[in-house]
Amino acid sequence: MEDKKWWKQAVIYQIYPRSFQDSNHDGIGDLKGIIRRLDYLSLLGVDAIWLSPVYRSPQDDNGYDISDYRDIDPMFGTIEDMEALIEEAGKRNIRIIMDLVLNHSSDEHSWFQEAKKSRENPYHDYYVWRDGTPQDTPNDMQSVFGGSAWEWVPEVGQYYFHQFSVKQPDLNWENEKVRRELYNIILWWMEKGLGGFRLDTADQIAKDPDLRVTNNGPRLHEFIQEMSRETFQKADLVTVGEAWGADIERAKIYSNPDGSEFSMVFQFEHMLLDQQEGKGKWDLAPLPFLRFKEVLNRWQTELFECGWNSLFWNNHDLPRIVSRWGDEGRYRIESAKMLATLLYGMQGTPYIYQGEELGMTNVEYDIEEYRDIETLHMYRERMEKGYTRQEIMHSIYAKSRDNARTPMQWNEEENAGFTEGMPWMKVNPNYTEINAKQQIKDEDSIYHYYRRLMALRQEYHVFSDDRFQLYLPEDENIFAYSRKNDIRTLLVICNFYGG
Ligand code: GLC
Numbered sequence: 001m002e003d004k005k006w007w008k009q010a011v012i013y014q015i016y017p018r019s020f021q022d023s024n025h026d027g028i029g030d031l032k033g034i035i036r037r038l039d040y041l042s043l044l045g046v047d048a049i050w051l052s053p054v055y056r057s058p059q060d061d062n063g064y065d066i067s068d069y070r071d072i073d074p075m076f077g078t079i080e081d082m083e084a085l086i087e088e089a090g091k092r093n094i095r096i097i098m099d100l101v102l103n104h105s106s107d108e109h110s111w112f113q114e115a116k117k118s119r120e121n122p123y124h125d126y127y128v129w130r131d132g133t134p135q136d137t138p139n140d141m142q143s144v145f146g147g148s149a150w151e152w153v154p155e156v157g158q159y160y161f162h163q164f165s166v167k168q169p170d171l172n173w174e175n176e177k178v179r180r181e182l183y184n185i186i187l188w189w190m191e192k193g194l195g196g197f198r199l200d201t202a203d204q205i206a207k208d209p210d211l212r213v214t215n216n217g218p219r220l221h222e223f224i225q226e227m228s229r230e231t232f233q234k235a236d237l238v239t240v241g242e243a244w245g246a247d248i249e250r251a252k253i254y255s256n257p258d259g260s261e262f263s264m265v266f267q268f269e270h271m272l273l274d275q276q277e278g279k280g281k282w283d284l285a286p287l288p289f290l291r292f293k294e295v296l297n298r299w300q301t302e303l304f305e306c307g308w309n310s311l312f313w314n315n316h317d318l319p320r321i322v323s324r325w326g327d328e329g330r331y332r333i334e335s336a337k338m339l340a341t342l343l344y345g346m347q348g349t350p351y352i353y354q355g356e357e358l359g360m361t362n363v364e365y366d367i368e369e370y371r372d373i374e375t376l377h378m379y380r381e382r383m384e385k386g387y388t389r390q391e392i393m394h395s396i397y398a399k400s401r402d403n404a405r406t407p408m409q410w411n412e413e414e415n416a417g418f419t420e421g422m423p424w425m426k427v428n429p430n431y432t433e434i435n436a437k438q439q440i441k442d443e444d445s446i447y448h449y450y451r452r453l454m455a456l457r458q459e460y461h462v463f464s465d466d467r468f469q470l471y472l473p474e475d476e477n478i479f480a481y482s483r484k485n486d487i488r489t490l491l492v493i494c495n496f497y498g499g
Protein backbone atom coordinates (compact mmCIF):
# COMPACT_ATOMS: atom_id res chain seq x y z
CA MET A 1 0.00 0.00 0.00
CA GLU A 2 1.39 3.33 -1.07
CA ASP A 3 1.82 5.72 1.81
CA LYS A 4 -0.86 8.34 1.71
CA LYS A 5 -0.35 11.53 3.59
CA TRP A 6 -3.47 13.43 4.62
CA TRP A 7 -2.08 16.69 3.30
CA LYS A 8 -1.85 15.36 -0.25
CA GLN A 9 -5.61 15.38 -0.42
CA ALA A 10 -6.10 18.51 1.68
CA VAL A 11 -6.93 22.11 0.92
CA ILE A 12 -5.43 24.75 3.18
CA TYR A 13 -6.94 28.15 3.85
CA GLN A 14 -4.69 31.02 4.84
CA ILE A 15 -5.93 33.57 7.34
CA TYR A 16 -4.26 36.91 7.84
CA PRO A 17 -5.62 37.39 11.35
CA ARG A 18 -5.54 41.15 11.57
CA SER A 19 -7.76 41.43 8.50
CA PHE A 20 -10.13 38.53 8.97
CA GLN A 21 -12.69 39.23 11.69
CA ASP A 22 -12.65 41.65 14.59
CA SER A 23 -14.56 40.59 17.70
CA ASN A 24 -13.93 43.44 20.16
CA HIS A 25 -14.39 46.55 18.01
CA ASP A 26 -10.78 47.72 18.07
CA GLY A 27 -10.63 47.52 14.29
CA ILE A 28 -8.16 44.63 14.25
CA GLY A 29 -9.04 41.03 13.52
CA ASP A 30 -8.44 38.54 16.33
CA LEU A 31 -8.61 34.90 17.38
CA LYS A 32 -12.14 35.11 18.78
CA GLY A 33 -13.17 36.55 15.44
CA ILE A 34 -11.67 33.55 13.66
CA ILE A 35 -13.53 31.16 15.96
CA ARG A 36 -16.76 32.93 15.04
CA ARG A 37 -16.10 32.25 11.37
CA LEU A 38 -15.14 28.59 11.59
CA ASP A 39 -18.51 27.47 10.31
CA TYR A 40 -17.97 29.53 7.18
CA LEU A 41 -14.68 27.70 6.57
CA SER A 42 -16.20 24.37 7.38
CA LEU A 43 -18.98 24.92 4.84
CA LEU A 44 -16.34 25.84 2.27
CA GLY A 45 -14.68 22.52 3.02
CA VAL A 46 -11.16 23.39 4.09
CA ASP A 47 -9.01 20.82 5.89
CA ALA A 48 -6.58 23.16 7.58
CA ILE A 49 -6.02 26.81 8.35
CA TRP A 50 -2.62 28.48 8.10
CA LEU A 51 -2.55 31.45 10.43
CA SER A 52 -0.14 34.27 9.74
CA PRO A 53 1.73 35.07 12.98
CA VAL A 54 -0.27 35.87 16.10
CA TYR A 55 2.65 35.76 18.54
CA ARG A 56 3.55 38.69 20.74
CA SER A 57 5.07 41.32 18.51
CA PRO A 58 5.63 45.05 18.19
CA GLN A 59 4.00 44.64 14.74
CA ASP A 60 6.71 46.38 12.77
CA ASP A 61 6.08 43.86 9.98
CA ASN A 62 2.57 42.85 11.10
CA GLY A 63 3.70 40.06 13.39
CA TYR A 64 6.60 38.73 11.30
CA ASP A 65 8.73 40.30 14.03
CA ILE A 66 8.21 38.16 17.10
CA SER A 67 9.14 39.30 20.59
CA ASP A 68 7.82 36.24 22.44
CA TYR A 69 7.40 32.94 20.62
CA ARG A 70 5.43 31.39 23.47
CA ASP A 71 2.78 34.04 23.81
CA ILE A 72 -0.07 35.52 21.78
CA ASP A 73 -0.13 39.22 21.07
CA PRO A 74 -2.83 40.87 23.21
CA MET A 75 -4.11 42.45 20.01
CA PHE A 76 -5.12 38.98 18.83
CA GLY A 77 -6.14 37.48 22.18
CA THR A 78 -4.59 35.06 24.65
CA ILE A 79 -3.06 31.62 24.76
CA GLU A 80 -6.45 30.36 25.95
CA ASP A 81 -8.06 31.81 22.82
CA MET A 82 -5.46 30.00 20.74
CA GLU A 83 -6.18 26.73 22.51
CA ALA A 84 -9.90 27.32 22.01
CA LEU A 85 -9.30 27.91 18.31
CA ILE A 86 -7.39 24.64 17.98
CA GLU A 87 -10.15 22.82 19.78
CA GLU A 88 -13.07 24.41 17.95
CA ALA A 89 -11.40 23.90 14.60
CA GLY A 90 -10.68 20.29 15.56
CA LYS A 91 -14.39 19.70 16.16
CA ARG A 92 -14.91 20.62 12.53
CA ASN A 93 -12.02 18.47 11.34
CA ILE A 94 -9.93 21.52 10.58
CA ARG A 95 -6.30 21.55 11.64
CA ILE A 96 -4.41 24.67 12.61
CA ILE A 97 -1.06 25.49 11.02
CA MET A 98 1.03 28.20 12.63
CA ASP A 99 3.54 30.46 10.97
CA LEU A 100 7.06 30.10 12.33
CA VAL A 101 9.36 33.04 11.83
CA LEU A 102 12.76 31.63 12.74
CA ASN A 103 15.09 33.52 10.46
CA HIS A 104 14.85 36.57 12.68
CA SER A 105 13.19 37.74 15.86
CA SER A 106 11.99 41.18 16.83
CA ASP A 107 14.63 43.55 18.19
CA GLU A 108 12.30 43.73 21.21
CA HIS A 109 12.74 40.02 21.94
CA SER A 110 14.50 39.53 25.30
CA TRP A 111 17.29 37.65 23.49
CA PHE A 112 18.13 40.68 21.44
CA GLN A 113 17.72 43.06 24.37
CA GLU A 114 20.40 41.01 26.12
CA ALA A 115 22.51 40.47 23.03
CA LYS A 116 23.06 44.15 22.46
CA LYS A 117 24.25 44.84 26.00
CA SER A 118 27.78 43.57 25.54
CA ARG A 119 29.90 41.22 23.50
CA GLU A 120 30.26 38.96 26.53
CA ASN A 121 26.54 38.62 27.12
CA PRO A 122 25.48 34.96 26.73
CA TYR A 123 22.86 36.02 24.17
CA HIS A 124 25.23 38.11 22.08
CA ASP A 125 25.98 35.22 19.77
CA TYR A 126 22.27 34.55 19.16
CA TYR A 127 22.47 37.16 16.41
CA VAL A 128 24.78 37.91 13.52
CA TRP A 129 27.33 40.59 14.38
CA ARG A 130 30.27 42.04 12.49
CA ASP A 131 32.87 44.63 13.34
CA GLY A 132 33.07 47.97 11.57
CA THR A 133 33.05 51.65 12.41
CA PRO A 134 30.00 53.92 12.64
CA GLN A 135 30.92 55.28 9.21
CA ASP A 136 31.82 51.98 7.63
CA THR A 137 29.38 49.08 7.30
CA PRO A 138 30.86 45.57 6.94
CA ASN A 139 29.65 45.52 3.34
CA ASP A 140 26.98 47.12 1.18
CA MET A 141 24.32 44.42 1.46
CA GLN A 142 20.80 45.80 1.34
CA SER A 143 17.77 44.70 3.33
CA VAL A 144 14.71 43.36 1.54
CA PHE A 145 12.66 46.35 2.70
CA GLY A 146 15.28 48.88 1.58
CA GLY A 147 18.36 50.45 3.16
CA SER A 148 21.46 48.78 4.54
CA ALA A 149 21.23 45.28 5.98
CA TRP A 150 23.55 46.40 8.79
CA GLU A 151 22.68 48.39 11.89
CA TRP A 152 25.24 49.90 14.24
CA VAL A 153 24.94 49.31 17.98
CA PRO A 154 27.22 51.71 19.87
CA GLU A 155 27.05 49.70 23.15
CA VAL A 156 28.93 46.81 21.55
CA GLY A 157 30.68 48.73 18.80
CA GLN A 158 29.38 46.31 16.18
CA TYR A 159 26.81 45.97 13.47
CA TYR A 160 24.01 43.43 13.47
CA PHE A 161 22.70 41.88 10.29
CA HIS A 162 19.05 42.14 9.27
CA GLN A 163 17.76 40.78 5.98
CA PHE A 164 14.41 42.46 6.63
CA SER A 165 13.59 45.58 8.66
CA VAL A 166 15.94 47.04 11.21
CA LYS A 167 13.52 45.71 13.84
CA GLN A 168 14.03 42.16 12.56
CA PRO A 169 17.59 41.15 13.53
CA ASP A 170 18.68 37.86 11.94
CA LEU A 171 19.09 34.91 14.27
CA ASN A 172 22.42 33.14 14.16
CA TRP A 173 21.66 29.55 13.12
CA GLU A 174 25.35 28.69 13.28
CA ASN A 175 24.95 28.81 17.04
CA GLU A 176 23.77 25.45 18.27
CA LYS A 177 22.11 27.03 21.31
CA VAL A 178 19.90 29.12 19.06
CA ARG A 179 18.81 26.08 17.12
CA ARG A 180 18.00 24.24 20.34
CA GLU A 181 15.90 27.18 21.61
CA LEU A 182 13.96 27.24 18.38
CA TYR A 183 13.34 23.49 18.39
CA ASN A 184 12.05 23.73 21.94
CA ILE A 185 9.61 26.40 20.85
CA ILE A 186 8.36 24.16 18.06
CA LEU A 187 7.95 21.22 20.44
CA TRP A 188 6.09 23.45 22.89
CA TRP A 189 3.58 24.37 20.19
CA MET A 190 3.31 20.81 18.93
CA GLU A 191 2.07 19.79 22.35
CA LYS A 192 -0.88 22.08 21.88
CA GLY A 193 -2.09 19.88 19.08
CA LEU A 194 -1.23 21.86 16.00
CA GLY A 195 -1.64 20.38 12.55
CA GLY A 196 1.57 21.82 11.20
CA PHE A 197 3.77 24.80 10.49
CA ARG A 198 4.58 27.20 7.71
CA LEU A 199 8.25 28.15 7.92
CA ASP A 200 8.76 31.79 7.07
CA THR A 201 11.74 32.56 4.81
CA ALA A 202 12.97 29.02 5.32
CA ASP A 203 15.64 29.30 2.66
CA GLN A 204 17.27 32.32 4.32
CA ILE A 205 18.18 30.88 7.70
CA ALA A 206 21.67 29.65 6.78
CA LYS A 207 23.00 33.02 5.73
CA ASP A 208 26.61 33.97 5.37
CA PRO A 209 26.88 37.74 5.03
CA ASP A 210 30.65 37.64 4.50
CA LEU A 211 29.99 35.74 1.31
CA ARG A 212 26.87 37.85 0.65
CA VAL A 213 24.83 34.69 0.88
CA THR A 214 21.21 35.02 2.01
CA ASN A 215 19.22 32.26 0.28
CA ASN A 216 20.42 28.68 0.02
CA GLY A 217 23.42 29.00 2.32
CA PRO A 218 25.89 26.12 2.53
CA ARG A 219 24.46 24.63 5.74
CA LEU A 220 20.79 25.16 4.81
CA HIS A 221 19.73 21.55 4.34
CA GLU A 222 21.76 20.36 7.27
CA PHE A 223 19.85 22.79 9.53
CA ILE A 224 16.46 21.94 8.08
CA GLN A 225 17.07 18.21 8.40
CA GLU A 226 18.15 18.62 11.98
CA MET A 227 15.08 20.73 12.78
CA SER A 228 12.78 18.27 11.06
CA ARG A 229 14.31 15.32 12.91
CA GLU A 230 14.20 17.04 16.29
CA THR A 231 10.66 18.33 15.92
CA PHE A 232 8.24 17.76 13.01
CA GLN A 233 8.98 14.10 12.49
CA LYS A 234 7.72 13.32 15.97
CA ALA A 235 4.11 13.87 14.85
CA ASP A 236 1.85 13.70 11.81
CA LEU A 237 2.21 17.28 10.66
CA VAL A 238 2.12 19.19 7.45
CA THR A 239 5.07 21.52 7.01
CA VAL A 240 5.70 24.01 4.28
CA GLY A 241 8.78 26.14 3.87
CA GLU A 242 8.71 29.51 2.15
CA ALA A 243 11.53 29.41 -0.38
CA TRP A 244 11.71 32.24 -2.92
CA GLY A 245 15.09 30.88 -3.94
CA ALA A 246 13.99 27.31 -4.67
CA ASP A 247 14.41 25.74 -8.07
CA ILE A 248 13.12 22.27 -8.87
CA GLU A 249 16.24 20.43 -7.76
CA ARG A 250 16.15 22.14 -4.41
CA ALA A 251 12.40 21.64 -4.06
CA LYS A 252 13.01 17.91 -4.40
CA ILE A 253 15.34 18.05 -1.42
CA TYR A 254 12.95 20.14 0.67
CA SER A 255 9.98 17.90 -0.10
CA ASN A 256 11.82 14.59 -0.23
CA PRO A 257 9.18 11.85 0.11
CA ASP A 258 11.33 10.30 2.85
CA GLY A 259 10.10 13.14 5.09
CA SER A 260 13.58 14.32 6.02
CA GLU A 261 12.75 18.02 5.56
CA PHE A 262 9.30 19.51 4.89
CA SER A 263 6.10 18.19 3.36
CA MET A 264 6.41 20.79 0.61
CA VAL A 265 7.68 24.25 -0.21
CA PHE A 266 6.24 27.45 -1.48
CA GLN A 267 8.25 28.21 -4.56
CA PHE A 268 7.60 31.35 -6.55
CA GLU A 269 8.91 30.82 -10.05
CA HIS A 270 5.46 31.33 -11.61
CA MET A 271 4.91 34.40 -9.43
CA LEU A 272 7.98 36.23 -10.68
CA LEU A 273 7.12 36.26 -14.36
CA ASP A 274 5.27 39.56 -14.65
CA GLN A 275 8.25 41.71 -13.82
CA GLN A 276 11.10 43.02 -15.93
CA GLU A 277 14.02 40.70 -16.42
CA GLY A 278 16.72 41.22 -13.82
CA LYS A 279 14.61 43.70 -11.83
CA GLY A 280 12.29 43.49 -8.86
CA LYS A 281 8.60 43.11 -8.31
CA TRP A 282 7.81 46.80 -8.72
CA ASP A 283 9.12 46.92 -12.31
CA LEU A 284 6.05 45.65 -14.06
CA ALA A 285 5.83 43.61 -17.23
CA PRO A 286 2.91 41.76 -18.82
CA LEU A 287 2.60 38.07 -18.02
CA PRO A 288 4.49 36.10 -20.71
CA PHE A 289 1.85 33.45 -21.27
CA LEU A 290 3.99 30.80 -22.97
CA ARG A 291 6.64 31.02 -20.29
CA PHE A 292 3.94 30.84 -17.67
CA LYS A 293 2.73 27.55 -19.15
CA GLU A 294 6.26 26.29 -19.49
CA VAL A 295 7.06 27.02 -15.85
CA LEU A 296 3.94 25.39 -14.43
CA ASN A 297 4.35 22.42 -16.73
CA ARG A 298 7.96 21.93 -15.67
CA TRP A 299 7.10 21.92 -11.98
CA GLN A 300 4.19 19.53 -12.50
CA THR A 301 6.28 17.16 -14.56
CA GLU A 302 9.58 17.17 -12.74
CA LEU A 303 8.31 16.90 -9.18
CA PHE A 304 6.09 13.96 -10.10
CA GLU A 305 6.76 11.14 -7.66
CA CYS A 306 9.92 12.72 -6.29
CA GLY A 307 8.60 15.71 -4.41
CA TRP A 308 5.45 17.61 -3.60
CA ASN A 309 4.34 21.07 -4.55
CA SER A 310 2.05 23.66 -3.05
CA LEU A 311 -0.46 25.28 -5.38
CA PHE A 312 -1.23 28.94 -4.87
CA TRP A 313 -1.95 32.23 -6.59
CA ASN A 314 -2.21 34.34 -3.48
CA ASN A 315 -0.94 34.95 -0.01
CA HIS A 316 -0.52 37.93 2.30
CA ASP A 317 2.47 39.16 0.27
CA LEU A 318 0.92 38.92 -3.18
CA PRO A 319 -1.66 41.00 -5.04
CA ARG A 320 -5.12 39.57 -5.73
CA ILE A 321 -5.02 37.05 -8.56
CA VAL A 322 -8.25 38.10 -10.25
CA SER A 323 -6.84 41.61 -10.65
CA ARG A 324 -3.40 40.33 -11.57
CA TRP A 325 -4.02 37.72 -14.24
CA GLY A 326 -7.77 37.71 -14.57
CA ASP A 327 -10.23 40.47 -15.32
CA GLU A 328 -11.39 42.36 -12.26
CA GLY A 329 -14.07 44.14 -14.29
CA ARG A 330 -16.65 42.58 -16.56
CA TYR A 331 -15.36 39.01 -16.35
CA ARG A 332 -14.40 38.99 -12.70
CA ILE A 333 -16.55 36.02 -11.81
CA GLU A 334 -15.63 33.99 -14.88
CA SER A 335 -11.93 34.69 -14.61
CA ALA A 336 -11.82 33.96 -10.87
CA LYS A 337 -13.43 30.59 -11.53
CA MET A 338 -11.07 29.89 -14.40
CA LEU A 339 -7.98 30.65 -12.35
CA ALA A 340 -9.26 28.42 -9.58
CA THR A 341 -9.85 25.58 -12.04
CA LEU A 342 -6.44 25.93 -13.61
CA LEU A 343 -4.74 25.58 -10.25
CA TYR A 344 -7.01 23.02 -8.64
CA GLY A 345 -6.61 20.52 -11.42
CA MET A 346 -2.88 20.32 -10.82
CA GLN A 347 -0.91 18.07 -8.53
CA GLY A 348 0.00 19.51 -5.14
CA THR A 349 -1.69 20.92 -2.08
CA PRO A 350 -3.83 23.97 -2.85
CA TYR A 351 -3.87 27.04 -0.65
CA ILE A 352 -6.68 29.57 -0.65
CA TYR A 353 -5.92 32.99 0.72
CA GLN A 354 -8.82 34.67 2.56
CA GLY A 355 -11.19 36.38 0.15
CA GLU A 356 -9.80 34.57 -2.89
CA GLU A 357 -12.88 32.36 -2.70
CA LEU A 358 -14.96 35.52 -3.19
CA GLY A 359 -12.87 36.93 -6.02
CA MET A 360 -11.71 39.88 -3.90
CA THR A 361 -9.75 42.45 -5.90
CA ASN A 362 -6.80 44.81 -5.57
CA VAL A 363 -7.29 48.36 -4.33
CA GLU A 364 -6.17 51.80 -5.45
CA TYR A 365 -5.81 54.03 -2.40
CA ASP A 366 -4.02 57.29 -1.68
CA ILE A 367 -0.58 56.60 -0.28
CA GLU A 368 -1.75 57.66 3.22
CA GLU A 369 -4.03 54.64 3.34
CA TYR A 370 -1.21 52.10 2.89
CA ARG A 371 0.19 50.37 5.96
CA ASP A 372 2.72 47.88 4.60
CA ILE A 373 6.32 48.54 5.58
CA GLU A 374 7.65 47.32 2.23
CA THR A 375 5.30 49.52 0.21
CA LEU A 376 6.05 52.60 2.28
CA HIS A 377 9.83 52.08 2.07
CA MET A 378 9.68 51.67 -1.66
CA TYR A 379 7.52 54.79 -2.02
CA ARG A 380 10.04 56.90 -0.11
CA GLU A 381 13.01 55.38 -1.88
CA ARG A 382 11.62 55.91 -5.36
CA MET A 383 10.43 59.44 -4.59
CA GLU A 384 14.00 60.26 -3.59
CA LYS A 385 15.33 58.68 -6.76
CA GLY A 386 13.08 60.93 -8.84
CA TYR A 387 10.39 58.53 -10.07
CA THR A 388 7.06 60.30 -10.60
CA ARG A 389 4.31 59.78 -8.05
CA GLN A 390 2.18 58.35 -10.79
CA GLU A 391 4.76 55.72 -11.75
CA ILE A 392 5.18 54.68 -8.15
CA MET A 393 1.46 54.45 -7.48
CA HIS A 394 1.03 52.40 -10.63
CA SER A 395 3.43 49.79 -9.21
CA ILE A 396 1.75 49.92 -5.81
CA TYR A 397 -1.70 49.32 -7.29
CA ALA A 398 -0.34 46.29 -9.11
CA LYS A 399 1.93 44.73 -6.50
CA SER A 400 1.56 46.17 -3.00
CA ARG A 401 1.18 43.56 -0.30
CA ASP A 402 -1.69 45.65 1.07
CA ASN A 403 -3.82 44.50 -1.86
CA ALA A 404 -4.09 41.24 0.03
CA ARG A 405 -4.45 42.80 3.46
CA THR A 406 -7.65 44.83 3.15
CA PRO A 407 -10.31 43.51 5.52
CA MET A 408 -12.28 40.41 4.62
CA GLN A 409 -15.59 41.27 2.99
CA TRP A 410 -18.30 39.47 4.94
CA ASN A 411 -21.45 41.39 4.10
CA GLU A 412 -22.80 44.72 2.83
CA GLU A 413 -22.97 46.33 6.25
CA GLU A 414 -20.60 49.09 7.35
CA ASN A 415 -16.93 48.00 7.11
CA ALA A 416 -18.09 44.86 5.33
CA GLY A 417 -18.96 43.22 8.66
CA PHE A 418 -15.26 43.04 9.51
CA THR A 419 -15.45 45.38 12.49
CA GLU A 420 -17.79 47.70 14.31
CA GLY A 421 -14.83 49.92 15.13
CA MET A 422 -12.46 51.80 12.89
CA PRO A 423 -10.69 49.25 10.66
CA TRP A 424 -6.87 49.30 10.87
CA MET A 425 -6.88 49.45 7.11
CA LYS A 426 -9.51 50.81 4.79
CA VAL A 427 -12.04 48.30 3.45
CA ASN A 428 -12.15 47.84 -0.31
CA PRO A 429 -15.12 50.00 -1.40
CA ASN A 430 -16.45 47.19 -3.59
CA TYR A 431 -17.63 45.23 -0.54
CA THR A 432 -21.25 46.06 -1.28
CA GLU A 433 -21.03 43.89 -4.40
CA ILE A 434 -18.34 41.43 -3.38
CA ASN A 435 -19.05 39.79 -0.04
CA ALA A 436 -19.45 36.39 1.54
CA LYS A 437 -23.07 36.75 2.57
CA GLN A 438 -24.26 37.41 -0.93
CA GLN A 439 -22.12 34.63 -2.43
CA ILE A 440 -23.30 32.01 0.03
CA LYS A 441 -26.85 32.68 -1.13
CA ASP A 442 -25.92 32.36 -4.79
CA GLU A 443 -25.22 28.78 -5.91
CA ASP A 444 -23.43 30.15 -8.97
CA SER A 445 -20.97 32.25 -6.98
CA ILE A 446 -17.20 31.98 -6.89
CA TYR A 447 -17.49 30.77 -3.31
CA HIS A 448 -19.65 27.79 -4.25
CA TYR A 449 -17.44 27.09 -7.21
CA TYR A 450 -14.44 26.79 -4.88
CA ARG A 451 -16.50 24.64 -2.54
CA ARG A 452 -17.36 22.24 -5.34
CA LEU A 453 -13.81 22.13 -6.67
CA MET A 454 -12.55 21.21 -3.23
CA ALA A 455 -15.14 18.50 -2.86
CA LEU A 456 -14.08 17.05 -6.20
CA ARG A 457 -10.45 17.01 -5.15
CA GLN A 458 -11.31 15.18 -1.99
CA GLU A 459 -13.38 12.63 -3.88
CA TYR A 460 -11.18 11.74 -6.85
CA HIS A 461 -7.64 10.56 -6.41
CA VAL A 462 -6.69 11.53 -9.92
CA PHE A 463 -6.18 15.05 -8.52
CA SER A 464 -3.60 14.02 -6.01
CA ASP A 465 -1.99 11.04 -7.68
CA ASP A 466 -1.79 11.08 -11.41
CA ARG A 467 0.43 12.36 -14.11
CA PHE A 468 0.12 15.83 -15.66
CA GLN A 469 0.18 16.33 -19.39
CA LEU A 470 0.23 19.76 -21.04
CA TYR A 471 -1.45 20.34 -24.42
CA LEU A 472 -0.97 23.13 -26.95
CA PRO A 473 2.22 24.51 -25.39
CA GLU A 474 2.49 27.11 -28.16
CA ASP A 475 -1.07 28.40 -28.00
CA GLU A 476 -1.15 32.05 -26.91
CA ASN A 477 -4.58 31.89 -25.25
CA ILE A 478 -5.38 28.38 -24.15
CA PHE A 479 -3.97 26.62 -21.12
CA ALA A 480 -4.96 22.97 -21.45
CA TYR A 481 -3.83 19.87 -19.65
CA SER A 482 -4.98 16.49 -18.48
CA ARG A 483 -4.52 14.28 -15.47
CA LYS A 484 -5.05 10.63 -16.14
CA ASN A 485 -5.25 7.21 -14.54
CA ASP A 486 -6.72 3.85 -15.63
CA ILE A 487 -10.25 4.74 -14.72
CA ARG A 488 -10.49 8.43 -15.29
CA THR A 489 -9.21 11.37 -17.29
CA LEU A 490 -9.48 14.88 -16.01
CA LEU A 491 -9.25 17.46 -18.78
CA VAL A 492 -8.79 21.13 -17.93
CA ILE A 493 -9.11 23.79 -20.61
CA CYS A 494 -8.77 27.46 -19.72
CA ASN A 495 -9.18 30.31 -22.14
CA PHE A 496 -7.09 33.33 -21.25
CA TYR A 497 -8.15 35.28 -24.33
CA GLY A 498 -8.35 38.98 -23.50
CA GLY A 499 -6.65 38.45 -20.12
C1 GLC B 1 8.04 36.39 4.62
C2 GLC B 1 6.63 36.83 4.95
C3 GLC B 1 6.54 38.32 4.83
C4 GLC B 1 7.52 38.94 5.80
C5 GLC B 1 8.93 38.38 5.61
C6 GLC B 1 9.80 38.70 6.77
O1 GLC B 1 8.37 36.64 3.30
O2 GLC B 1 5.71 36.16 4.14
O3 GLC B 1 5.24 38.79 5.05
O4 GLC B 1 7.54 40.32 5.62
O5 GLC B 1 8.93 36.98 5.49
O6 GLC B 1 9.46 37.95 7.89
Ligand code: CA
Nearest residue numbers: 023024028030
Ligand atom coordinates in the same frame (compact mmCIF):
# COMPACT_ATOMS: atom_id res chain seq x y z
CA1 CA C 1 -9.92 42.98 17.70
